[in-house]
Amino acid sequence: MKQNAQMTRYVALTERYPHLRGYALSIKGAVPHADDADLAEIEEIMRQDILHSTLDWVSAKQFDAVAREAYEVLLAMRTRYVGSYPAQLA
Numbered sequence: 001m002k003q004n005a006q007m008t009r010y011v012a013l014t015e016r017y018p019h020l021r022g023y024a025l026s027i028k029g030a031v032p033h034a035d036d037a038d039l040a041e042i043e044e045i046m047r048q049d050i051l052h053s054t055l056d057w058v059s060a061k062q063f064d065a066v067a068r069e070a071y072e073v074l075l076a077m078r079t080r081y082v083g084s085y086p087a088q089l090a
Helices: 002-016 022-030 036-051 060-080
Strands: none
Touching: 002 022, 022 036, 022 060, 036 060
């Protein structure tokens, strides 16, 4: 039952965002207002700063929560370091 719901969500996301694949697609599903250009950075924050691990072991619910947290971290970094942080975060 749970797997069926996840598959239904995946299909819906691939139809809505056909240009995205892999973790980028899942992150966009959790944070739909994030710019596509930010998805790789969000993934990196998830791996390096929040989980300190790979992403393949977390449940879908945990993944979504961590993606939203990583997005907030990215926004906070941009707000705090405007004008003094590397261009890739601007």
